[in-house]
Amino acid sequence: MRFASLGSGSRGNSTLVSYAETMLMIDNGFSTKETVKRLARLGVEPEQITAILVTHEHADHATGVARFSSRYQTPVWASFGTAAMLKDVADIQCFNSHQTFEVEGIQVEPVPVPHDAKEPTQFVFTAAGCKFGIMTDAGSITTHMVGSLSDCNALLLECNYDHTMLMDGVYPESLKRRVSSDWGHLSNDQSIELLKQLDTKKFQYLALGHVSDKNNSHARVLDCVSQAIDCDRAWLQVVDQSLGLAWQTINLTEDSKENIHA
Numbered sequence: 001m002r003f004a005s006l007g008s009g010s011r012g013n014s015t016l017v018s019y020a021e022t023m024l025m026i027d028n029g030f031s032t033k034e035t036v037k038r039l040a041r042l043g044v045e046p047e048q049i050t051a052i053l054v055t056h057e058h059a060d061h062a063t064g065v066a067r068f069s070s071r072y073q074t075p076v077w078a079s080f081g082t083a084a085m086l087k088d089v090a091d092i093q094c095f096n097s098h099q100t101f102e103v104e105g106i107q108v109e110p111v112p113v114p115h116d117a118k119e120p121t122q123f124v125f126t127a128a129g130c131k132f133g134i135m136t137d138a139g140s141i142t143t144h145m146v147g148s149l150s151d152c153n154a155l156l157l158e159c160n161y162d163h164t165m166l167m168d169g170v171y172p173e174s175l176k177r178r179v180s181s182d183w184g185h186l187s188n189d190q191s192i193e194l195l196k197q198l199d200t201k202k203f204q205y206l207a208l209g210h211v212s213d214k215n216n217s218h219a220r221v222l223d224c225v226s227q228a229i230d231c232d233r234a235w236l237q238v239v240d241q242s243l244g245l246a247w248q249t250i251n252l253t254e255d256s257k258e259n260i261h262a
């Protein structure tokens with residue numbers, strides 16, 4: 001299984017998860033033209049996308065979904081609540097937020113998250129014994145989130161803001177309250193708190209995403225996460241808003257073999 005990102009941040013998010021011939025696109029917060037350009041960077045033709053899974057209806061995750069899906073006849077999956085908000089998507093299938101389902105050989109476990117959207121979920125993907133989790137757009141950490149992410153081999157985790165930078169920054173008070181609330185976004189400190197509850201030694205990759213360009217910096221994220229989980233700074237990846245993240249291949253290890261039998 002491998003994953004890549006077209007870009008991550010408040011100006012657009014989209015992640016690819018691929019196994020064998022199946023290529024899932026998680027969210028699309030870009031115009032179709034921009035999406036095609038960014039896919040080409042990763043060596044992917046738009047027709048290769050098997051399905052689009054939408055985490056929630058916020059524009060930075062959903063703005064490009066309807067156009068892309070109608071242009072390339074790509075089926076779309078979303079929770080019932082998210083689907084109700086995506087009225088412009090013609091071909092939409094709903095999943096139960098509490099039930100694992102399969103899309104052409106990839107197991108998809110939706111993980112409900114506290115975020116200010118209708119029925120937001122993030123995802124854990126399993127294929128061939130490898131497990132990859134995406135966890136962004138969550139205002140607080142739940143035991144359910146920790147349980148779902150516990151045996152991942154790779155994780156894309158939100159490090160949205162540095163608390164001090166947000167509080168001292170340019171955002172209006174109402175936006176500061178929204179971002180830092182239990183239904184907002186994960187701060188660097190919250191993400192570290194989550195990582196400390198996971199077995200990060202099992203990780204082949206840790207990618208940090210949805211980094212605010214006003215209330216955080218790549219350097220700050222790399223510094224605090226590498227210190228907290230005691231890893232080499234260079235081993236971590238920050239998913240860039242413009243450049244995204246190149247393909248990362250998750251390999252089957254002795255540890256990840258356990259997932260096959262789980």
Ligand SMILES: [Zn+2]
Nearest residue numbers: 058060061137
């Ligand atoms: Zn977002």
Ligand SMILES: [Zn+2]
Nearest residue numbers: 056058115137
């Ligand atoms: Zn959101």
